[in-house]
Amino acid sequence: MRHVSVVGIGAGDPEHVTIQAIRVLRAADVVFLVTKDDDRAELVELRRTICDRHLEHDYRTVEIADPPRDRSAADYPAAVEDWRRRRAEAYEHAIRDELGESQRGAFLVWGDPAFYDSTLAILDEVLARGSVRFDYDVVPGITSFQALAAQHGISLTRVGQPVEITTGRRVADGRHDDHGDVVVMLDAQLAFERFAGQDVDVYWGAYVGMPDELLLAGRVADVAEEIAARRREARERKGWIMDTYLLRRRAQDG
């Protein structure tokens, strides 16, 4: 039976790739690279660099173009359903047509497949469609927020306390206004700015683990402007940005 591994490759530093990931990738006949239409050439190139750096065997690379989602459609549920079907079809064709019956394939997933990544859900959908059989396993990777914490030299959890992982959209909607420690990903709108009037610290990082890495930390009120300016400048210069941050409410005395 075909075998598929979903391999977390870390947040951009080729040294994030674990020994387990290298072992699994070295056993792969086919490495699948999923490309989005808003994907930057640099990010696709980086995944190729990771393969070149760690793999020496004879393997094939197959690109899967992730179908874009129609965000303007009037019928929202129908549009989402259509997008899910098209994604499942693209993966299904790639696995069925590019992977031999007894071969091993590997999907490279940014960070860790367990955080804000749809590869596992899509593979389940492909299996449910029933036109190609395979089994799959998951190799964990270093997430962007683990890399962020390491670069700032902080723990994400304070003694006995939880940390939440969420999206910029939910923070902007005010859903985390009363919460202690929050890791924010996928933020296109500088949602942390809403905490400028409060005793909240931000530990921010962009391109963490990559040559263009940017790090800033401090009270939101003190650093929000600088983060916004550095973010804007980097985004204009490179054409894309990936950033993440921890929001941490200062402990109240007494």
Ligand SMILES: C[S@@+](CC[C@H](N)C(=O)[O-])C[C@H]1O[C@@H](n2cnc3c(N)ncnc32)[C@H](O)[C@@H]1O
């Ligand atoms: C679709 S999610 C994928 C998350 C990934 N699975 C992980 O474990 O980190 C993409 C988001 O991850 C964050 N991200 C990924 N790589 C990053 C990096 N090198 N530096 C900062 N943030 C990063 C950004 O918030 C970005 O919007």
